[in-house]
Amino acid sequence: ATSALNIQAPMRTETKKQFWMLQVSKDGIWDLQPAVKRMTNLDQERVELVRKCDNLLGLESQLCRQELDQWRIEEEVNGVKMKIDHEKGMITRLDQPTISSAKAKEDKDNLSNLIRKIASNNQAVFIILESDGFEMYREIKRLANRYKVPIGWEPWYKEDPIYFWGNAGRSMLIQ
Numbered sequence: 001a002t003s004a005l006n007i008q009a010p011m012r013t014e015t016k017k018q019f020w021m022l023q024v025s026k027d028g029i030w031d032l033q034p035a036v037k038r039m040t041n042l043d044q045e046r047v048e049l050v051r052k053c054d055n056l057l058g059l060e061s062q063l064c065r066q067e068l069d070q071w072r073i074e075e076e077v078n079g080v081k082m083k084i085d086h087e088k089g090m091i092t093r094l095d096q097p098t099i100s101s102a103k104a105k106e107d108k109d110n111l112s113n114l115i116r117k118i119a120s121n122n123q124a125v126f127i128i129l130e131s132d133g134f135e136m137y138r139e140i141k142r143l144a145n146r147y148k149v150p151i152g153w154e155p156w157y158k159e160d161p162i163y164f165w166g167n168a169g170r171s172m173l174i175q
Contacts, residue, residue: 017150019124024133024140025158028097028104031114032128032162035080039089039164042073046086089164101136115143124150130158 021032049071053064072085081092104111118125125144129137137153144151156162 017122017124019126019152020118020121021126021128021162022140023093023128023130023156023162024136025097025130026101026132026135028100028102029111029136029140030080030093031078031098032080032091032093035077035082035091036164038075038077039082039084039091042084043089046071046084090161091164092161093158104136104139111139112143115140115147115149118144119147119149124152127151127153128156128162129153130156 021036023030023032046068049064049068053061053068056064068086072083074081074083076082076094079094079096079098081094083090099110099114115125125140127137127140141151143149
């Protein structure tokens with residue numbers, strides 16, 4: 001016997017849309033975006049120091065570059081550990097989620113308000129998805145569809161930091 005198969009394949013599109021990063025597990029949702037924003041602002045300060053070093057000559061330039069090699073900042077922002085140095089930046093979620101699973105289930109407005117905020121900023125949501133976070137992901141996806149927010153995801157291990165290398169940005173696939 002023969003039968004027809006309907007295969008739906010995603011189409012690839014390019015966009016310059018900014019995205020809002022969330023990390024999701026069975027424990028809840030970590031809003032990574034405040035830490036990413038802080039890291040971006042600190043990186044702009046680092047770039048100013050690089051420009052300063054580029055305008056110096058000889059020994060002054062060499063000393064400035066040594067100072068630049070020692071430049072590093074580590075902070076906790078909204079329950080997320082953020083580290084940045086002259087080579088890279090990284091963020092790692094800490095123990096307490098921004099929105100716990102229990103809170104998301106009993107107070108649906110909390111998560112809904114976050115997705116509405118992302119929609120009003122005309123951004124996409126990007127999920128760093130741990131293997132046990134699929135139920136929370138489905139709830140986020142349901143709300144994203146309701147508010148017409150593009151959504152993408154990437155599988156992730158709980159302990160792994162998220163690295164941001166250089167100034168080239170990162171390509172992410174959204175659905």
